[in-house]
Amino acid sequence: xxxxxxxxxxxxxxxxxxxxxxxxxxxxxxxxxxxxxxxxxxxxxxxxxxxxxxxxxxxxxxxxxxxxxxxxxxxxxxxxxxxxxxxxxxxxxxxxxxxxxxxxxxxxxxxxxxxxxxxxxxxxxxxxxxxxxxxxxxxxxxxxxxxxxxxxxxxxxxxxxxxxxxxxxxxxxxxxxxxxxxxxxxxxxxxxxxxxxxxxxxxxxxxxxxxxxxxxxxxxxxxxxxxxxxxxxxxxxxxxxxxxxxxxxxxxxxxxxxxxxxxxxxxxxxxxxxxxxxxxxxxxxxxxxxxxxxxxxxxxxxxxxxxxxxxxxxxxxxxxxxxxxxxxxxxxxxxxxxxxxxxxxxxxxxxxxxxxxxxxxxxxxxxxxxxxxxxxxxxxxxxxxxxxxxxxxxxxxxxxxxxxxxxxxxxxxxxxxxxxxxxxxxxxxxxxxxxxxxxxxxxxxxxxxxx
Amino acid sequence: xxxxxxxxxxxxxxxxxxxxxxxxxxxxxxxxxxxxxxxxxxxxxxxxxxxxxxxxxxxxxxxxxxxxxxxxxxxxxxxxxxxxxxxxxxxxxxxxxxxxxxxxxxxxxxxxxxxxxxxxxxxxxxxxxxxxxxxxxxxxxxxxxxxxxxxxxxxxxxxxxxxxxxxxxxxxxxxxxxxxxxxxxxxxxxxxxxxxxxxxxxxxxxxxxxxxxxxxxxxxxxxxxxxxxxxxxxxxxxxxxxxxxxxxxxxxxxxxxxxxxxxxxxxxxxxxxxxxxxxxxxxxxxxxxxxxxxxxxxxxxxxxxxxxxxxxxxxxxxxxxxxxxxxxxxxxxxxxxxxxxxxxxxxxxxxxxxxxxxxxxxxxxxxxxxxxxxxxxxxxxxxxxxxxxxxxxxxxxxxxxxxxxxxxxxxxxxxxxxxxxxxxxxxxxxxxxxxxxxxxxxxxxxxxxxxxxxxxx
Numbered sequence: 001x002x003x004x005x006x007x008x009x010x011x012x013x014x015x016x017x018x019x020x021x022x023x024x025x026x027x028x029x030x031x032x033x034x035x036x037x038x039x040x041x042x043x044x045x046x047x048x049x050x051x052x053x054x055x056x057x058x059x060x061x062x063x064x065x066x067x068x069x070x071x072x073x074x075x076x077x078x079x080x081x082x083x084x085x086x087x088x089x090x091x092x093x094x095x096x097x098x099x100x101x102x103x104x105x106x107x108x109x110x111x112x113x114x115x116x117x118x119x120x121x122x123x124x125x126x127x128x129x130x131x132x133x134x135x136x137x138x139x140x141x142x143x144x145x146x147x148x149x150x151x152x153x154x155x156x157x158x159x160x161x162x163x164x165x166x167x168x169x170x171x172x173x174x175x176x177x178x179x180x181x182x183x184x185x186x187x188x189x190x191x192x193x194x195x196x197x198x199x200x201x202x203x204x205x206x207x208x209x210x211x212x213x214x215x216x217x218x219x220x221x222x223x224x225x226x227x228x229x230x231x232x233x234x235x236x237x238x239x240x241x242x243x244x245x246x247x248x249x250x251x252x253x254x255x256x257x258x259x260x261x262x263x264x265x266x267x268x269x270x271x272x273x274x275x276x277x278x279x280x281x282x283x284x285x286x287x288x289x290x291x292x293x294x295x296x297x298x299x300x301x302x303x304x305x306x307x308x309x310x311x312x313x314x315x316x317x318x319x320x321x322x323x324x325x326x327x328x329x330x331x332x333x334x335x336x337x338x339x340x341x342x343x344x345x346x347x348x349x350x351x352x353x354x355x356x357x358x359x360x361x362x363x364x365x366x367x368x369x370x371x372x373x374x375x376x377x378x379x380x381x382x383x384x385x386x387x388x389x390x391x392x393x394x395x396x397x398x399x400x401x402x403x404x405x406x407x408x409x410x411x412x413x414x415x416x417x418x419x420x421x422x423x424x425x426x427x428x429x430x431x432x433x434x435x436x437x438x439x440x441x442x443x444x445x446x447x448x449x450x451x
Numbered sequence: 452x453x454x455x456x457x458x459x460x461x462x463x464x465x466x467x468x469x470x471x472x473x474x475x476x477x478x479x480x481x482x483x484x485x486x487x488x489x490x491x492x493x494x495x496x497x498x499x500x501x502x503x504x505x506x507x508x509x510x511x512x513x514x515x516x517x518x519x520x521x522x523x524x525x526x527x528x529x530x531x532x533x534x535x536x537x538x539x540x541x542x543x544x545x546x547x548x549x550x551x552x553x554x555x556x557x558x559x560x561x562x563x564x565x566x567x568x569x570x571x572x573x574x575x576x577x578x579x580x581x582x583x584x585x586x587x588x589x590x591x592x593x594x595x596x597x598x599x600x601x602x603x604x605x606x607x608x609x610x611x612x613x614x615x616x617x618x619x620x621x622x623x624x625x626x627x628x629x630x631x632x633x634x635x636x637x638x639x640x641x642x643x644x645x646x647x648x649x650x651x652x653x654x655x656x657x658x659x660x661x662x663x664x665x666x667x668x669x670x671x672x673x674x675x676x677x678x679x680x681x682x683x684x685x686x687x688x689x690x691x692x693x694x695x696x697x698x699x700x701x702x703x704x705x706x707x708x709x710x711x712x713x714x715x716x717x718x719x720x721x722x723x724x725x726x727x728x729x730x731x732x733x734x735x736x737x738x739x740x741x742x743x744x745x746x747x748x749x750x751x752x753x754x755x756x757x758x759x760x761x762x763x764x765x766x767x768x769x770x771x772x773x774x775x776x777x778x779x780x781x782x783x784x785x786x787x788x789x790x791x792x793x794x795x796x797x798x799x800x801x802x803x804x805x806x807x808x809x810x811x812x813x814x815x816x817x818x819x820x821x822x823x824x825x826x827x828x829x830x831x832x833x834x835x836x837x838x839x840x841x842x843x844x845x846x847x848x849x850x851x852x853x854x855x856x857x858x859x860x861x862x863x864x865x866x867x868x869x870x871x872x873x874x875x876x877x878x879x880x881x882x883x884x885x886x887x888x889x890x891x892x893x894x895x896x897x898x899x900x901x902x903x904x905x906x907x908x
Contacts, residue, residue, distance in 0.1 A: 023750055025762065028742035035736040042726050058516075078727050085729070086545045093548035097778065100771075271493050272533055273540065280779070281486040287479035308476065308772050316766040323552065324735070 001044040002337060008036050009328055016325075017366060027317045030324030037331035042081045045074060053336050056080055081334070088330035094198050094276050095326070096319050099146075099191065101279035103319075105257050105286055106149045107310035112247050112290075114254030119157040127167060127234050128227045134158065134171060135178040135223050139216075142182035142411075143189040144261050148315070150179045151411040155418050162234045170230055172419045173430035174222060177403045177437060179411040181219040184399025185211035187265055187275075191322075192372040192398045198275055199376055201384075201391040204265040210392045213448065218400050218441030222433035247305070249293045256286050283307070318410075325370045333377030342378035352390050357442060360397025364408030368398045389449055396445055403434040452495035453792065459487050460783055467780075468821060478772045481779030488786040489540060497532040504791045510535050536789070543785035549653050549731050550781070551774050554601075554646065556734035560712050561604045562765035563741055567702045569709030574612040582622065582685045589613060589626060590633040590678050594671075597637035597866075598644045599716050603770075606634045606866040610873050622688075627874045628885035629677065632858045632892060634866040636674040639854030640666035642730075643716055646777075646865075647827040647853045653730055654831055656839075656846040659720040665847045665900070673855050673896030677888035702760065704748040711741055738762070773865075780825045788832030797833035807845050812897055815852025819863030823853045844904050851900055858889040 012033030019026040050056050060076045109115065118137065124130050134154060142150035154175045162168040183190030187197035187204045196202045260282025267278030287307040294302055303309055332338050349355050356375075363371050375394055384390050402409030406416050406426035415421055463484030470477040501507055511531070514523055523531070564570065573592065579585050589609060597605035609630045617623040638645030642652035642659050651657045715737025722733030742762045749757045758764045787793050800810050811830075818826050830849055839845050857864030861871050861881035870876055 024743055024746050028739050028746065028762070031735045031742070032739035035732050035739065038728060038732060039726050039736075042728055082727070082729070089548050090541050090545035093544050093551075100775070271490050272537065273489060273493060274537075277486050277489060277540075277782075280482050284479050284483035284486065284779075288475055288483070291475050291479065306476070307479070311771040311775070312767050314771075316769070316771065317763050320555075320735075320738075320766075324739075327732075 001040060002047050002335065004044075005037050005040050005331065005335065006337065008040065009033060009332060012036075012328060013366065013370075025317065027321040027324065030321045030328065032324070034324040034327030034331070037328045038081070038085060041331050041335060042078065046077050046080070047335060049340060050336050059083070084330075084334040088327070088334070091199065092323060092326045092330070094274050095191075095195055096323060098194060098198065098276040098279050099322070100314065100319055101276065101283045102146060102188070102261065103149075103314040104307060104310050105260055105279075105283055106145050107314050108286055108290060108307055109253050109257035110149070110153070111305055111310055111313075112250050112253040114250045114257060115153045117250055117254055119153065122157065122161065125234065127162075127230065130161065130234065131171065131174065131227055131230070132223065135174055135219060138175050138178040139182035139219055142179040143186040144258060145189070147179040147183045147190055147409065147411040148414050150182070151175055151414045152418065154179070155415055159418075164233055167230070167234060169419060169421060169425065170226065170429070172415045172421060173406075173426060174226060176406070176409065176412045176415050177222055177430070177434050178219050180400050180403045180409050181215045181437070181441070184218075184396050185215040188261055190399050192368050193395045194275075195369070195372055195376070196391055196395050200386055201376065201381065202387055202395060204269070206387045207392060207395060210449070211396050211445070214396055214441040214445040215400065217444045218396075218437040221437040221440045222430075225433055225436070249290075249305070252293060253286070253290065256289055260286055322369055325367065326373050329370045329373040329377065332374070338374055338377040339380070345378075353393065353446065356390060356393050356397050359394065360401030360438065360442075361404060363398050363401040364404035368402055368409070372398045392449075393442075393445060396441065397438075400438055400441060404431055404438065406430070452491065453498060453790065456488055456491050456495070456786065456790065457792065459491065460484060460787060463487075463783060464821065464825075476772070478776040478779065481776045481783065483779070485779040485782030485786070488783045489536070492786050492790060493533060493536050497528065497535075498790075500795070501791055502528070504794075506539070506789070506791065507535060510538055513538075539789040540785075543782065543789070546654065547778060547781045547785070549729050550646075550650055551777060553649060553653065553731040553734050554777070555769065555771075555774055556731065556738045557601060557643070557716065558604075558769045559762060559765050560715055560734075560738055560741055561600050562768050563745060563762055564708050564712035565604070565608070566760055566765055566768075567705045567708040567745075569705050569712060570608045572706055572709055574608065577612065577616070582688050583682050585616065586626065586629065586678060586682060586685060590629055590674060593630050593633035594637035594674055597634040598641040599713055600644070602634040602638045602645055602864065602866040603869050605637070606630050606869050607873065609634070610870055624874060624876055624880065625681070625884065627870045627876055628861075628881060628888075629681065631861070631864065631867045631870050632677055632885070632889050633674050635855050635858045635864050636670045636892070636896070639673075639851050640670040642720055645854050647823050648850045649730075650824070650827055650831070651846055651850050655841055656831065656836065656843075657850060658842055659724070661842040662847060662850060665904070666851050668903070669851055669896035669900040670855065671896075672899045673851075673892040676892040676895045677885075680888055680891070704745075707748070708741070708745065711744060715741055777824055780822065781828055784825045784828040784832065787829070793829055793832040794835075800833075808848065808901060811845060811848050811852050814849065815856030815893065815897070816859065818853050818856040819859040823857055823864070827853045847904075848897075848900060851896065852893075855893050855896060859886055859893060861885075 012029055015022065015024065015029045016026040016033075019029075046056065059080050118141070122130070122133055122137070124133060134157070138150055138154045141153070145153075155172055158168055158171045158175070162171055180190075184193060185208055187193055187202070187207060193202070193207065197204065197207070260279075264275055264278040264282060267273070267281065268275050271277075290305060290307055294305055329338075345355050346352075349358075359371055359375060372394065375398075379390060402412065406412040406421055406423055412426075416423075416426075463480055466473065466475060466480045467477040467484075470480070497507075511523065514531070514534070573596070577585070577588055577592070579588060589612070593605055593609045596608070600608075610627055613623055613626045613630070617626060635645075639648060640663055642648055642657070642662060648657070648662065652659065652662070715734075719730055719733040719737065722728070722736065723730050726733075745761055749760050752760075784793075801807070804810050804813075814826055814830060827849065830853075834845060857867065861867045861876055861878055867881075871878075871881075
């Protein structure tokens, strides 16, 4: 039955990767995979290796005191499955409510056109200067916002500033690299780093300290290279966008929204409560502000600026996708399959650093969320405590490795959709740059932690 | 400190009830209340009652598995209190997440069927012109529909139906009021029909077969009393003929989606019984299947045309603010429970009022004013499963009272609020014309339940 579950998991994974050709939304596949894995696990009884694990035998000892006779083993097994499912659900819910809060805050600021205040300031006409400005803004913005939103905001900006399509594609490619690099080093910038932070594998201050230089290197290498080789002009743009009216509340919402996001780590440090509560606090405050900030508008005008409207635009399918895929991975973890796999990898590959570098590259093909979830299950916190090298390095690799292919990260997929970037074009023009950046950053990290 | 948290909770509650006059969305208030309560809980000096409570000593037992006696004795009480808070919060989050993902799945399935205009296959069959007959049909369709779907969707579907059938405004309002009563009554007796009954089911307080067997007749009485009384009033009246309902174009696969959607919802309890896994997994499984079917069904359409009929489109119409409202309010109630305040309150109520049936009946009446979700969550925290096992009378009676009591006022239930929005039902009008009927039904059903269960025990 271990084989069966692994087969279901792999089949689900393949269907998710083939989302576009088979035209089945990956969220549907992920949900079904998650449910089926747990169902098989529940009905089929414990495996050999599970029976010998310490958690299982502890539970069995406790339960055998109360239940006995025929069917007692199944009773213990059920209890174990329900118990571990509950544990995992609590962890998953922490991540999902965190994400929902963050996405709503960003959406709410965006509906007040708060980000225009930043993007409107970029006015240069020199392609190289513009490339530098855009990459740095993306890098810093994506450390605070999620990568997806940052990419969407920045790509729509380049649309207004860069009329020449060939040049614009290079900009879009580098925005993907910069967004992924910028997300990796901050606990609120990227789903995978956030997962490690919520799970207690890393702390806010030390991840920022250790990863900021490698992440900068990861972006700078392609940027420097491209600013020497990139040819072509910006083209005659239209007069940059003063077409939309900025609501007078934009300023206030931007400030409140960004401070809400930034103060989440502060809230965690002060109260020791999980980060999603801090995010919810920020959302609640922003929500109230958004309701009282426009008292003179009537209901229908106000509607666009409310959190209710923002909530209808957040990416709920992604939230459910994470729910499904994290449930599936956690079933493998509860069966102790991931731990067994980690032992196997250790025996064959040896060095953790090599394994994690490979995980990063793998994340260009498969989604990085389950990869990180699996790694979190493979290595126990008892052996690798908080802020251990492997967690920080994992945050870096899983966060930036996705830039190697355009389909490798949420940012890439968004840019692909917006600018119709071709998969092959990206492989030819950007992948090599991204790879050099990825390895340069990795080398920097390993070098810095050695001294 | 306990007092401070109670004050915060009550202020939050008052602001939620005053949502419309003060124009602050109740979800924002609920979220803030939940977070502030937990934050205060972390920072407070643990009270002696808390330190001596069973929950706290149980937690120390859990700690003693991983640490030695000496280590625990060396940790200051303050530290243990902080760990206790995190542990309790985690437990509550797991319980809350089960309810929220269940709701999210159910709401999405219903939206998806609705996007395919699946419910028209039911509503199109109602063609009668006699007001009395129509009242019976509408009420019973609502009653059974809301046993499967949530009350909110049912009332929206049914009210949009009577809009087509009844042009007379006064008559239509009466029907709308009855739809509210029928939707609430229909939701109470099934584990999937209503948030509060679902909460009790997911929490293990009631089981599917028992709740349906015990509450079906009381719920039916709760609806029948008002229908019969109103039937006399409607006698002899005629219904103006409405324009024949103009048929909006059918959507491919509407019938299939209706079958699959209802099948998915109904099979959730079956999934739970077979696998012993929590219900939300069954709901997500159903959603996954419906999602795949809807994608295959419309694979010929291009992306833009497809958007309306896919789950992505349905998800953007799902009521996520309500989900976050539940998150906030359930977190807030959870903090009171973890502080052992609800236990103490239950003991106090027991001492002063005595009979639990009276307490629960009052809870039901109260649910007409305040939201029934936190009321039920609080009651679940007040009474422990150890004293009152699964399917104990108080749980079943609670499911009935909290589910149907909301009909007494128009603002007392989600169904009522939806109808108020759609038909501009006036608060006072409802109070004059419907409240008495609803109250009669509520007490009638309650009486039937109490009598039948006294005979049995």
